[in-house]
Structures are given as structure tokens and as C-alpha cells.
Amino acid sequence: MFVNLTDVFRDEDKTVTMQIEPETEQVMIGGETFPVTGKKPLHLILSNVGKGEARITGSGEITFLARCSRCLKEVEETLEFQFDRTVFAPDRMASAEESDDQGYMNGYQMDVEDLLYNEIVINWPMKVLCRPDCRGICRQCGQDLNTGTCDCDTFVPDPRMAVIKDIFNGNKEV
Numbered sequence: 349m350f351v352n353l354t355d356v357f358r359d360e361d362k363t364v365t366m367q368i369e370p371e372t373e374q375v376m377i378g379g380e381t382f383p384v385t386g387k388k389p390l391h392l393i394l395s396n397v398g399k400g401e402a403r404i405t406g407s408g409e410i411t412f413l414a415r416c417s418r419c420l421k422e423v424e425e426t427l428e429f430q431f432d433r434t435v436f437a438p439d440r441m442a443s444a445e446e447s448d449d450q451g452y453m454n455g456y457q458m459d460v461e462d463l464l465y466n467e468i469v470i471n472w473p474m475k476v477l478c479r480p481d482c483r484g485i486c487r488q489c490g491q492d493l494n495t496g497t498c499d500c501d502t503f504v505p506d507p508r509m510a511v512i513k514d515i516f517n518g519n520k521e522v
């Protein structure tokens with residue numbers, strides 16, 4: 349959906365408030381596709397802050413399916429975000445060095461879906477966990493360690509201890 353900002357760019361003190369229902373059904377990030385399972389309307393406030401200059405503030409919320417990065421279980425993750433951007437009319441662009449990346453602007457039109465995608469990328473979680481203390485899966489047999497244990501020998505000797513043991517053994521041989 350496109351929003352025409354011509355009036356906001358032109359009229360001093362102009363402020364427009366709007367709510368937009370996002371259309372996005374999936375989010376593609378880093379070559380992966382995440383299905384969207386819930387979303388709230390995007391709240392937008394567009395205000396004139398100078399000739400050919402508009403401030404875009406707003407908030408939104410989106411829920412998507414992702415896999416826990418430890419146990420690979422599918423979980424729903426909710427992303428809440430707020431934003432505050434300044435955009436410029438095409439005739440002001442040449443002189444505006446202070447502009448944010450305006451990939452979602454097309455002339456006087458703002459592509460709301462692109463703006464939303466931009467905010468999702470910025471706020472994307474570093475890693476998704478099904479719960480903060482997820483134990484993951486056994487690297488040897490694949491057992492989900494949240495639901496049970498396995499008999500694999502997962503004891504990893506402390507490398508610092510191994511060094512001390514080597515020194516001790518070495519001394520004994522002298």
C-alpha cells in the first residue's frame with residue numbers, strides 16, 4: 349500500500365494520523381522464509397517538519413514462526429517495534445545529506461509494506477529460543493534434552509585441565 353506524502357511535504361504544521369493493516373504474509377530474511385501468524389495494524393503519524401521534509405513515527409507488531417536455534421522446535425516469536433524516521437521530497441533529496449535510507453520512498457509516495465519490512469529487518473532477533481533455558485538437542489543422538497536424557501558420553505574435558513595433566517605426566521617421566 350502506498351501513502352501519498354505530497355500534502356505533508358508541502359503544508360506547514362500538517363499532521364496525518366493513520367492505521368494501516370499490513371498485507372505481509374511472510375517475511376524473507378537471509379534466504380529463509382518465516383510465515384506470519386499474527387499482526388497488528390501499523391500506527392503512523394506523518395508530520396511536516398519543514399519544506400519538503402516529513403517525520404514518520406509509528407509502531408507495529410508482528411508474530412511469525414521460526415525455529416528455536418538450539419532444539420529446532422517451531423515457535424512463535426512476536427516482534428514489537430517503534431520507529432521515528434525523517435524522509436524528504438524528491439526535490440529536496442539532492443541537498444539532504446541527513447536522510448535515512450529511503451528505500452521505501454518512491455517519489456512522493458511511501459510504500460508502507462517496504463517501510464514495515466525495513467523495520468522488521470532492523471528489529472529482527474539475533475536468535476530465537478523456544479524458552480530462555482532451552483537445553484537443545486544431543487549432538488550425538490539427536491535426543492531433545494528438554495524432554496529426556498540420553499546415554500551418550502557428552503563429557504568434554506576442560507582443555508585447561510588437560511594441559512596441567514600433560515605437564516604432570518611430563519614431569520613424572522624425567
Ligand SMILES: [Zn+2]
Pocket residue numbers: 416417418419420421477478479482483484
Ligand atoms: Zn528450544
Ligand SMILES: [Zn+2]
Pocket residue numbers: 486487488489490491498499500
Ligand atoms: Zn545423545
